[in-house]
Amino acid sequence: MNEQQPSIIPLAEPWLPPACAEAVRRQVETTFVGPGSASQNFAVRLAEACEVAAAVPVSSGTVALSIAAQVLGLEPGDEVVVPAYGVISVINAFAVIGLKPRLAEIDASTGCIDPKRLSDAMTANTKAVVYVDFCGSIGPDLDEVAGICAARGVPLIEDAAWALGRGHPGRRGGSFGSIGTVSFSVPKILTTGQGGAVLAHDDAQRDAAIAAADQGDINWRRTNLNNSIGSNLRLSDLAAALGNAGLDQLEERWERKRRAYSILSKHLGERLFRAADGDAAMQHIIFVERPDDVVAQLKSQGILAARQYRPMYHHPPYRGLRDRDFAASEFWFDHSVYLPFGVGLTEEAAERIAMAIDRLNCRFMSARR
Ligand SMILES: Cc1ncc(COP(=O)(O)O)c(C=O)c1O
Incomplete structure (x- = not known):
């Protein structure tokens, strides 16, 4: 007699209830599938959910980290401190734009940067520290790291890839740093298939992030003239439709x-x-x-x-x-x-x-x- 095999439990199965498929179907029917009003609506709602001034949706969480560093004015050769253990995206995002990563040891009990070991990694040339909300945690270590960065006048990039919407009013993942980022890849709390966002604290950061994600110039679609070099790193409305459904849920x-x-x-x-x-x-x-x-x-x-x-x-x-x-x-x-x-x-x-x-x-x- 054949014994029934147990069903497979995958490592990271997304949750896509019928409302997600319905949202994508409705978006397709509008014929607006590129970056447009659904993406803009997603940006506004995301900023509300994260309690920041503005959000700029982009094509991945990795891209969001690269853009966050550029928005802070980091330039090739500048040093950026990242956690010594974790996903490759967190170091690649900076190395790929010519920054020089240095490693900060994690606290074994939190998986996050150990505030007591942070200064081992910082030098006079450190231009930013990247704190990953490991497993979504926005615990007391984050406040400590933010305090160390503030005291040394070094901007903090909060990688809230896992912490979207986490916390409570006044304390939301992605809002603690000088700038924040989130990811919408498949294992995350909300997925658009691939995607991410930069979380900005003011209009200047928002505009710089929009420019970085759209050919280097926020006005070029109106002026037909590009004042800086950039790439196309935007999120499509098709993906944003999934994002908006995810925010509802x-x-x-x-x-x-x-x-x-x-x-x-x-x-x-x-x-x-x-x-x-x-x-x-x-x-x-x-x-x-x-x-x-x-x-x-x-x-x-x-x-x-x-x-x-x-x-x-x-x-x-x-x-x-x-x-x-x-x-x-x-x-x-x-x-x-x-x-x-x-x-x-x-x-x-x-x-x-x-x-x-x-x-x-x-x-x-x-x-x-
Ligand atoms: C902590 C962290 N930061 C950044 C990223 C990169 O996000 P993405 O896969 O959307 O590029 C990930 C992806 O898993 C992540 O876990």
């Missing part, structure tokens, strides 16, 4: 995340990574002695966990950046396992993952201080 999206997280948290307790702000961690992470082994054990049960990210200096182009000891970043690389975490993750799937973790043959580790 933003609370529901966070509720789904929190329900799945709380099921895992209830079962796994201290074994599950906790975000420093006390809210649900956007990614579900455990620490084990042998991560490859655990990924394989889970895979055999249809659960697609993964090892994700590395210390930046593991990547050949950034090898020269290992100028200190990065024990916390190494710990994360050596021991973290990312369990399925997409907004599409159902409560039943979260239960199944929790049960599978209980059955694992492995030794758990702690990232706590």
Whole structure:
């Protein structure tokens, strides 16, 4: 007799209820599929959701980070400090425009830059610090890092890729830095397929970001004359239609995340990574002695966990950046396992993952201080 195979739980399944398809269908019917009024409407609503003066939708979160640095006036050769561990986008976004990255060690218990280690990475030439709201966390470390940057007169870029709409009135992800960014890639709380936005604090930042995303000149479509060099990095109305539907559902999206997280948290307790702000961690992470082994054990049960990210200096182009000891970043690389975490993750799937973790043959580790 054939035993029924368990269904596959993907690592990062998006949540796309019928309203998303309906929004895209309606947009197609308008025949306006390029950048236009849906994208402008999305920008206004996004700024409201993030409690910033303006938002400029662009083609990805990586592009949003590059533009944020340009808006702050950073020029090729300038130094920018990024977290030593994490997604490659956070370093590539700056290196690709000729900036010189330096690495700040993370705090093993938060996954965010460790404020106590930040000054190790800063020099007299540091022109910006990039703080990633790791797993969406906008905890006390963010205030500390913002304070250090303010005291040294160095602008802070807050990468709120995972923290869109997180927090409460007066404290929203993406609003803490001198400038902020978000991403709308598939695993994020709201997805447009690909996309991102720059979160600006005033009209000058907004206009500079619009120009950077549209051929270097905010007026060229009217004047037929381009005063600066730029590229086309805008978001289409087709994508913005999905974004507007996502904003309608933003609370529901966070509720789904929190329900799945709380099921895992209830079962796994201290074994599950906790975000420093006390809210649900956007990614579900455990620490084990042998991560490859655990990924394989889970895979055999249809659960697609993964090892994700590395210390930046593991990547050949950034090898020269290992100028200190990065024990916390190494710990994360050596021991973290990312369990399925997409907004599409159902409560039943979260239960199944929790049960599978209980059955694992492995030794758990702690990232706590
Ligand atoms: C923290 C962080 N910043 C930036 C990005 C880049 O976003 P995108 O994939 O939209 O370019 C990502 C993508 O996963 C991310 O996790």
